[in-house]
Structures are given as structure tokens and as C-alpha cells.
Amino acid sequence: MTQLVLYGESGWVSPWVFHAMVALEEKGLPYQLELVPLPIPADTKAMLRARSVIGKVPILVHGDLWLTESLAISEYLAETFRSTDGYPRLFPADLAERARARQIMSMLRTGWFGLREDRPTSSVFGVPVTTPLSAKGASEAAELLRCASAFIPTDRTQLFETWCIADADLALMLMRLVNNGDPVDDHVAAYARAQWERPSVQKYVAAANAR
Ligand SMILES: N[C@@H](CCC(=O)N[C@@H](CS)C(=O)NCC(=O)O)C(=O)O
Structure with a gap:
């Protein structure tokens, strides 16, 4: 190969x-x-x-x-x-699910600048932050949680029946809140935590911890 x-x-x-x-x-x-x-x-x-x-x-x-x-x-x-x-x-076989996965990944790649600034990935892969969310960050967090609650079925810890790469992106965005102790609905937090345990994600986390 x-x-x-x-x-x-x-x-x-x-x-x-x-x-x-x-x-x-x-x-x-x-x-x-x-x-x-x-x-x-x-x-x-x-x-x-x-x-x-x-x-x-x-x-x-x-x-x-x-x-x-x-x-x-x-x-x-x-x-x-x-x-x-x-x-x-990596992507769902079902066309509607694949479109939804792309929708979520696209959404996560545009905007959310207040949330990103308040809760940078260094506070997920490194030391959590203790400062409260800014007004912009809080409003983006509320919108993220509204979308995540709607997208993640209450009886599942992944978006669709089979894992897809959008799960990793959504979990990382949610971990900006979960890892920093910001309020997150139980089923959304359970989703993020379950995704975080995947060996593929843990490989990155372990490398980040070893830096
Ligand atoms: N839209 C790109 C973003 C890539 C990006 O912004 N990478 C940053 C690191 S997070 C980078 O390489 N920055 C170095 C630079 O801009 O010189 C993607 O999805 O891969």
C-alpha cells in the first residue's frame, strides 16, 4: 500500500x-x-x-x-x-443520514467563534478553564445544545445506528462545554462522553496528554 x-x-x-x-x-x-x-x-x-x-x-x-x-x-x-x-x-450508507452528517460537520466548521474563544480546544485536551462564558459564547452554547438535542436520539450515544465521523466532530464541540463543567443536558453529555471513549478519539487524547 x-x-x-x-x-x-x-x-x-x-x-x-x-x-x-x-x-x-x-x-x-x-x-x-x-x-x-x-x-x-x-x-x-x-x-x-x-x-x-x-x-x-x-x-x-x-x-x-x-x-x-x-x-x-x-x-x-x-x-x-x-x-x-x-x-x-466513515460516512453513513444511507443517503439522508449521510446528508445529515455533512450538514452537521459543515455547521461545526462555520461560526461558533465566541464558544471557541471562551472554550478553546486546549481546555478539552489540556487544562479546563474556569472563566464564565461571555454573552456571545453563552448564546452560541445554547444554540449548539439546541441543535445537539435535536440531532442526537435520546436512546442513543451516536447520531445514527452506526458510528460516523460527524459523531467525532460533534462530540469535540460538545466537550468544550462538558469538560469545562458548563451545563449540558444529560443525554447530550452522555453522548459526548461515550464518543470520547472511542479508541480512535482516545488515540488523539493520549497523544495530547503525552505532549
Ligand atoms: N478548514 C481547515 C482548517 C485548517 C486550519 O485552520 N489549520 C490550522 C491549525 S488548526 C493551521 O494549520 N494553521 C496554521 C496557519 O494558518 O498557518 C480544515 O478543515 O482542515
Whole structure:
């Protein structure tokens, strides 16, 4: 098999690298990890831009392909290492569920800046913060919890009958609240905690703890 390389970042706080790494882990694919510091030093940035155009991490390297954008990476992995060849799925088989998963991942990639600022990923993968949410953060948290409550069935700890990569992204966003002791409905908190126990997620968490 052509070697897969994942460029990540050495601070272990990127939700986008998290997404790409969980995707590789869930597929059960061997890959080499290359870590760059954030902000990316100018010479490394120039090298990455020369190869991937967008010099940001995550970058997946597969043969001649240098691919950025977390969603493009998971879709590439899903379409290259297919379930029909025995690889676990990343996206739901059902078209409506797949559309819903993409809707959620897209929603999580736009906005939420107040919540991100108040509850950065360093407070999920590192030390929790104790400062109260700002007005903007609180309003975004309420909207996130409204959406999550509607999307997550009360009798399940995943979005659909089978796990999908949107579960990892949604759980990470929710952990910004759960891990910092902000109020979260029981069934939504149970969902986030259950997702957090997945071996693919724990692989990232363990690496973050070891940094
Ligand atoms: N939309 C991109 C976001 C990638 C991104 O912003 N990566 C950040 C780390 S979290 C980065 O590489 N920053 C370095 C820089 O901007 O120079 C994705 O989904 O992968």
C-alpha cells in the first residue's frame, strides 16, 4: 500500500487534525505522523504551500497527492479505502443520514467563534478553564445544545445506528462545554462522553496528554 502521511501540529489542539486522525484510526490504516508547530514557521509553511497550496494542517499525503481540509481528507479516505473492500465506513450508507452528517460537520466548521474563544480546544485536551462564558459564547452554547438535542436520539450515544465521523466532530464541540463543567443536558453529555471513549478519539487524547 502507498504510504500515508498525516501532517498534524505539535500542540495537539487542532480540531481539524483531530478529525483527520480519527478518520485514519477508524479506517484502521497505517500512517506516519509528521508534526509541525503552530504558528507554522515560515520555511515549513513555504514547503507545505509548495506542495499542498494551502499550507495548513491537517495535510494528508498519499503518493503524489498532498491534500488539506479536514473534510476533503475524510472524504478521500472514505472513497479510497472503501467499505466494499472491507474498510469500516466513515460516512453513513444511507443517503439522508449521510446528508445529515455533512450538514452537521459543515455547521461545526462555520461560526461558533465566541464558544471557541471562551472554550478553546486546549481546555478539552489540556487544562479546563474556569472563566464564565461571555454573552456571545453563552448564546452560541445554547444554540449548539439546541441543535445537539435535536440531532442526537435520546436512546442513543451516536447520531445514527452506526458510528460516523460527524459523531467525532460533534462530540469535540460538545466537550468544550462538558469538560469545562458548563451545563449540558444529560443525554447530550452522555453522548459526548461515550464518543470520547472511542479508541480512535482516545488515540488523539493520549497523544495530547503525552505532549
Ligand atoms: N478548514 C481547515 C482548517 C485548517 C486550519 O485552520 N489549520 C490550522 C491549525 S488548526 C493551521 O494549520 N494553521 C496554521 C496557519 O494558518 O498557518 C480544515 O478543515 O482542515
